[in-house]
Amino acid sequence: MDFRKIEYEKAGEVLYSYDHPSGLKAFVIPRRGYSKKYAAFATNYGSIDNEFIIPGETNATRVPDGIAHFLEHKLFEQKDGNVMEKFSMLGSNPNAYTSFNKTVYLFSCTDRFDENFRLLLDYVQNPYITQESVENEKGIIGQEILMYQDNPDWKVHFNLLKALYEKHPVRIDIAGTIDSISMINRETLYMCYNTFYHPSNMIILAVGDVDPESVFGMVECAIPHSKPQPPVKRLYPEESAAVHRDYIEERLAVSIPMFQMGYKGSFYGEKGIELLMYETAVKLVLELLAGRSSQLYEQLYGEGLINSSFGTDVSVEKQYAFSILGGESPDPLKVKERFLSALEDAKKDGLDRPACERLIRAYRGRFMRQFNSVERISHSFITVYFKGVSMFDYLDVYDKITFEYVNEVLHDHFRPESLAMSVIRPV
C-alpha cells in the first residue's frame, strides 16, 4: 500500500500520510517510548455549520443550533449498547468533542491499540439513533448547558462573541440552547450525519508508539472504497467588518469583575499558510503590547489592574477571526483605556523589533514542547489541518514572518470599529 513519509528535521519529527480512495486522509505521528497511544477520527463539521446545501440538492437546509454537538453525544449509542462499555473493556478512554468547526472522536489506550482503533473506525461509521435515546440525551445535554451557564469564563467569552458578531453562528453556544435542542429529532440527526460524515470530509490521526503501515492497513479495510462526495456547500451569513455591539455586561456569582475585549478580523487571506501567518502576527502584536514581557503588563500588574489570570488569545479560521485580551480586573474599562493608549503609541512609533525576535524564539520552543503530549499533538494537528495546512507549517511561518508584516497587521487588525468588550460583574 502507498503512503508517504515526511521528515521535519528541525522538529525531529516524522509525519506519515495515506490517501484512502474514498477521499479520507489518514496520518500517523510516531512517539517512540510513549505508553499512551492515541487516535482521533474527525469530521470537518462543527457548531457553525447550521445551514448548508446537501450535495445533489438545490435548496438550503437549516438545522437546530447545537445539533453537531448533540450528534457527537448520540454516536456513542450502538445497536448492541453503548460503545463506551466496549472501550472500557479494552481498558481505554474514549472521548469526543465538538468545536465551532470540527467534531472529533478519540480514544487513548496503552494496550490493544488495534482493537481500540478498529472499534473507533467502526462506531463512528455506524450510527444507531432511536427517538427514545434522543429524548433521554436532552436531559443530559440540558445539564451540560446549565453547567456552562454558571461558568463565568465561558460566559464572558461567549458574550464577547455575541458582541463581535451579529449573524455569524460563531456567536451561538456550541451546545445550543435548551430550546434549540428540544427541536432535535432522530431524522435531523441522521440527515446531518449523512451530509457531514462522508469519509471525504474526515480525517484520521494516530499518535504514539504505533506502526504506520499497520494503522493505514486497518484504515484501508475499515473504510468503504466509495467515491468521494462533492463538498457540502456551507452557508454563512454576511458579516460586516464592524462589531455588532461594542459592549456587553452581565452579572453573575463571581468575586471580582472578569472581562474579555477583542477585535474582529476581516480580510486576511484565503490560503492556509496565510491564516497561520496572520494568526502568528496578531499573536505577536498582542504579546508585544500586553504580554508578560511588555511594559504595559508590568504597569497594569503593578497597579493591581490585572493579575496573573490576564492573557491573550487568537483564533483565525477561513470563516472568521478574532483576537482576545482578558482576565480578572477590579476596573476592566481602565484596562481597556490603557491598552488603547499603548496601541496608539505603537501605531505611531512602531513595535519593538528585538522583543519581536525574542518572542518568535519563544514560539519555536513552545511549538516543540507540544510534542511532549499526544493529546496536544492531536488537537493541534486536526485544528490546523482543517485550515488546509499542516501544523509543521508553523516552523516555516517562524522562519519567514517579517517585522514589517507584523507592523502591517498592527494597523490592519486592531481597528477601533472592530473592538468589542464583554464584562461579567459580581451580583
Place this chain on the structure above:
Amino acid sequence: METGFDAGRPVRVSSFNGIDIFVVNTDKFKTSSIHFFFQDNLTKENATKNALLPAVMRRGSRAYPTLRDISMELESLYGASFDCGVTKKGERHVIHFYTEFLSKQYVPDGTDTFAEALALLFDIIARPALADGRFSGEYLAQEKENLKIRIEGRVNDKMSYSVDRCMEEMCRNEPFEIYDYGSVEDLAGITADELTAHYRTMIETFPMQVYLVGSITDKEAEEVSGLLSGLPRRNTITLRDSFSRKEKAEVRHVTETMNVTQGKLCLGCRTNTAPGSDEYPALMVYNGILGGGIHSKLFRNVREKASLAYYCYSMLEKFKGLMVISSGIDIGNRQRALDIINEQLDDMAKGNISDYEMEATVKNMETGIKSLTDSQINIVDFYLSQTISGTDDDFVTIMEKIRKVTKDDVKAAAQRIVPDTVYFLTAADSTGKQ
C-alpha cells in the same frame, strides 16, 4: 513483571540537610524540568504565609528584579516556563517551584538551557529581591491583594468550590479544613518583616524534595547538589501524617446558596482506609467501580439511566482518607439524585459488583497509571505523593497490587466507607429556575 514499560522509579542521587534530590532520566520528552518542593505541616498559623511567599518571590530575584525581567529571560530561553504555588496534600502544605525548558539537543544554537534555567530558578529561590533585608513593601502589598482576590475567587468555579467546601465541612476543627491559599483574615496582618522571617523558616527548616526530569547528566545533578548544599539549612521540621478515621457518623446536611442555575450536590465520606495499608489498592478499585469513569455505577445510573446529570463521579483524597461524590443537577432533583447515589453505595457494600465493572475498572486504572509516565509533572507528582504517604510504590508495583484485588476486598473496602456530609450548592430561590 511488565515488559516494555518503564517503572520510571526516580534515582535518589543525594540526600543531605533534609534535602532529597531525585533524578528521572528519560529522553522521550523534548523538554526537561526542575522541581523544588518545600513541605510544611498544614496549620492555620502558616498556611496564608506559605501561599503568599511564592507569590511574592515570583515577582523578582536579585539577578531578575522584576516580573518583566523574568519573563524576558524565559522567552529568550526558547519559551521556557516557570511557575510556583502551593497545594495541600492531606495535612501537608507543599510549596512548589519549577521550570520546564527545551532540552539541549533540540536547541538550534547550542544554548545550555539546563544551566540557564537552573540559574534562574535558584536565583528566585535563594536570592529573593530584598530591600533593607526584607521583601519589598510594594510587591507585598500587591500580592496580598492578588491573594485576597484568589481566595475570594474560589466561588467562581462552582464545581471545584462545591467539592472543596464539602471536604471542609467534613473536617471541621481538623487542620484539613484550612484552604490551600489560607484566609483573608490571616492575610491582612502579614508584614514584610514577618514574611521575610517566614521565608528564612522555609529555606532553613522545611524538608525539601528536588526532582530533575528529562535528559539529565550526572554533572547536572551534581551542579544542583552543589548549589543546594550552600543553603543555610538547620533543624528541619518533623512532618506529620494526615490520615484519620471516623467510623461512625450521623450524616450532616449543609446547604449553601448562591446565584446559580445548576445545583451542585456533593456527598463526602470517610474511607477509613490508610494510604500505606494493604487495603488501600482495594479502595482505589472501589472508587473506580463506584465513580471512576464511564463504566462506573454513578456515571451509568445518574447520567445514562436517569438522565439527571452531565457529570457524576467520585474521587479519593488519599492522604486524609476522604471520598467525595460530586454531581451537577437540576435543583429540583436533589433528593432523586441523592437516592440513586445512595443506592449505588448500598450496592457496593453488598458486594453487587459485576465482572464487567470489576474488569473494566482494573483495566482503566492500568491505562491511567501507565499514562502517567508520559507527563513529567505526573511522574513527579506520583513519586512526591509516595513520599508523603510513606509508601514506596512505583508504576509497576502499584499495578500489580491493583490486579490482585478481589471482589471481596472491594466489598470490605465498601463496608469501611462512612457517609459523613451532604453538601448542596443551590440557588437562593430554591424552587430552581431554567
